[in-house]
Amino acid sequence: MAQYYYDNADYEKAKLYYEKIYSSNPSTSLYTEYLNTLLELKEYKEAEKITKKKIKEERFGYFFKVKLGEIYETKGETEEANKYYSELIEKLDAKSNPSEYSMLSNEFVRLLKYDLAIQTLEKCQTIVPNANYSISIANLYGMKGDFEKMIDSYLNQIEKRPTDVNRIKQYLPRSINFQEDTDIADMLRVKLLKKVQKNPENNGYYDLLIWMFQQTGDFESAYIQVKAYDKRTKAKGEKIYKFAKLCASNKQYDLAIESYETVIKNENESNFFSIASKQEILDVLRKKIFSNASYTTSDLMNLKSRYLKTIAGIPNISDRAPLVEGLAYLEGFYIHNIDTAEILYRDLLSYPGVSLKDKALHKISLADVLMLKNEVWDASLLYMQVEKQFKEDVIGSMAKFKNAKLYYYTGDFEWSQNQLDGLKASTSKLISNDAIDLSLLITDNYNMDTTLINMQQFAQADLLIFQNRLPEAIKKLDSITTRAPNHSLADEILYKKYEIAYKKQEFEQSKIYLEKIISVFSEGILADNAIYKLAELEENQLNNPKAAFALYEKLLFDYPGSLFVVEARKRYRKYAETLSPTEKFEKGINTDGVKTDIRF
Numbered sequence: 001m002a003q004y005y006y007d008n009a010d011y012e013k014a015k016l017y018y019e020k021i022y023s024s025n026p027s028t029s030l031y032t033e034y035l036n037t038l039l040e041l042k043e044y045k046e047a048e049k050i051t052k053k054k055i056k057e058e059r060f061g062y063f064f065k066v067k068l069g070e071i072y073e074t075k076g077e078t079e080e081a082n083k084y085y086s087e088l089i090e091k092l093d094a095k096s097n098p099s100e101y102s103m104l105s106n107e108f109v110r111l112l113k114y115d116l117a118i119q120t121l122e123k124c125q126t127i128v129p130n131a132n133y134s135i136s137i138a139n140l141y142g143m144k145g146d147f148e149k150m151i152d153s154y155l156n157q158i159e160k161r162p163t164d165v166n167r168i169k170q171y172l173p174r175s176i177n178f179q180e181d182t183d184i185a186d187m188l189r190v191k192l193l194k195k196v197q198k199n200p201e202n203n204g205y206y207d208l209l210i211w212m213f214q215q216t217g218d219f220e221s222a223y224i225q226v227k228a229y230d231k232r233t234k235a236k237g238e239k240i241y242k243f244a245k246l247c248a249s250n251k252q253y254d255l256a257i258e259s260y261e262t263v264i265k266n267e268n269e270s271n272f273f274s275i276a277s278k279q280e281i282l283d284v285l286r287k288k289i290f291s292n293a294s295y296t297t298s299d300l301m302n303l304k305s306r307y308l309k310t311i312a313g314i315p316n317i318s319d320r321a322p323l324v325e326g327l328a329y330l331e332g333f334y335i336h337n338i339d340t341a342e343i344l345y346r347d348l349l350s351y352p353g354v355s356l357k358d359k360a361l362h363k364i365s366l367a368d369v370l371m372l373k374n375e376v377w378d379a380s381l382l383y384m385q386v387e388k389q390f391k392e393d394v395i396g397s398m399a400k401f402k403n404a405k406l407y408y409y410t411g412d413f414e415w416s417q418n419q420l421d422g423l424k425a426s427t428s429k430l431i432s433n434d435a436i437d438l439s440l441l442i443t444d445n446y447n448m449d450t451t452l453i454n455m456q457q458f459a460q461a462d463l464l465i466f467q468n469r470l471p472e473a474i475k476k477l478d479s480i481t482t483r484a485p486n487h488s489l490a491d492e493i494l495y496k497k498y499e500i501a502y503k504k505q506e507f508e509q510s511k512i513y514l515e516k517i518i519s520v521f522s523e524g525i526l527a528d529n530a531i532y533k534l535a536e537l538e539e540n541q542l543n544n545p546k547a548a549f550a551l552y553e554k555l556l557f558d559y560p561g562s563l564f565v566v567e568a569r570k571r572y573r574k575y576a577e578t579l580s581p582t583e584k585f586e587k588g589i590n591t592d593g594v595k596t597d598i599r600f
Contacts (some may be wrong), residue, residue, distance in 0.1 A: 002033070009040075018034040044075050096126045105117040125137075134157035135157050143173075152191070162203055179216070196209055205564065226240055227262065244277065317352065318352050324344055341369045346366065444525075461477045480493060491526050498517075499538055531559065532551075535552050
């Protein structure tokens with residue numbers, strides 16, 4: 001009954017019941033509700049009475065001690081409350097257990113009295129031997145918003161105990177958004193640089209400085225510090241090697257390559273990090289080339305030469321497998337030495353020590369190469385073997401999707417659709433999305449005519465694009481447009497022509513195709529794809545960030561349900577950060593780089 005009346009704010013009746021039960025059951029939960037009831041009724045004398053009794057009963061009852069101060073504040077006796085809080089801190093001395101300081105500090109935090117909490121812990125550090133609360137004090141300064149003192153406290157802790165740097169890395173992002181709080185991040189940078197110069201023997205400062213540059217995206221500055229750190233600690237390339245891997249994972253390909261090259265150049269042939277760098281740099285070089293359509297034949301041949309040289313230096317045949325796989329992919333899909341690629345993939349299947357999953361992936365790649373040679377049924381057999389062997393695995397789903405697409409290429413749309421239906425719920429989001437897209441293409445265009453010739457020719461053109469037979473693909477697509485200019489495949493044909501032009505690095509022509517999809521087929525299923533791809537094109541190939549920004553904005557406003565919204569939002573915000581306050585105001589963007597009339 002007490003609880004009922006308390007919950008309904010009928011404190012007069014609640015008090016009658018609390019009085020009856022509290023004397024025999026003075027638990028903390030009952031105390032809190034009874035105290036709140038008394039305070040609501042302004043019965044401060046009784047509130048003080050039950051609180052002081054609790055303080056006598058509980059030796060370390062700082063919850064109740066601070067509650068007494070709250071009662072004074074509720075009464076309006078602010079000066080008396082502050083005097084009482086100070087007395088609580090003064091009573092703690094060198095004989096007090098550090099846990100008492102912590103308990104009192106925590107109670108002050110509960111009341112958002114950060115200065116008192118800091119004062120408590122600082123006193124403990126001053127008079128209690130071996131007490132170390134620098135990180136806790138730093139956290140409190142962060143909560144208070146005093147970021148300079150927060151940073152100083154964290155750095156003081158590194159001076160005392162360098163190994164605590166990993167804990168500090170966990171806490172700092174709670175107070176600093178390194179992408180947005182640029183002034184605070186810069187303050188940390190300046191203070192860290194001074195500490196590094198003054199205490200070069202303290203590895204913790206180097207470690208935190210490198211980490212900070214990574215958080216702000218300043219990998220160039222991080223690289224300078226990593227090199228110095230690696231040399232000073234005689235790490236034999238280990239620090240630079242790990243940094244190179246980090247750069248690669250963040251798509252900082254040029255810096256990753258430079259870092260690997262530094263390790264290779266400065267360390268001897270038998271050094272583990274040098275050996276690993278020679279191999280891993282190939283993967284980064286490949287990703288760099290393939291991530292940008294502006295590569296040249298010279299880029300491809302230089303990469304091939306480096307693959308061959310590195311493979312020749314690896315005596316163990318099974319250790320060569322990852323590099324041979326990379327070379328085979330390069331030969332087959334970029335240099336177009338299809339027969340060489342087939343030989344390399346078949347060799348990989350006979351390598352000793354290669355896992356079953358890796359062999360399955362090699363088998364899928366071999367099937368892809370056979371597709372390039374138009375040996376579709378041999379390819380289908382390999383896909384089915386992998387699907388059967390890894391039925392419950394993502395690899396099996398991948399093989400099944402590729403086989404479904406093979407039947408789509410050959411015009412067996414019903415069988416392809418049946419396979420795709422089973423893949424829509426795949427645990428792999430990428431495979432699931434691809435299956436849904438291909439299924440929609442077939443559903444929207446299959447049986448739209450009395451004849452299947454248009455859909456069949458479109459699928460054949462799709463296969464020709466996969467096989468890099470681009471002029472033939474264009475002819476197939478044009479024949480559909482000539483025969484049926486208003487066919488439901490019209491937007492799909494434009495999109496395929498965009499893909500062909502992009503492959504040929506004809507970026508202005510790619511732009512024309514995408515713009516036509518956006519203007520003519522704004523209600524179609526490819527409109528958001530076209531907007532996003534055009535934004536990428538403007539940003540990366542045509543060097544027109546303003547146009548890209550406008551397109552990302554259009555995608556966010558006009559197609560909020562698009563799968564591209566998340567990535568578009570990131571790029572929109574990144575560009576918004578470069579605008580002046582006036583430009584932001586004119587565009588209706590607040591200081592966080594977010595359009596004021598859009599919810600992110």
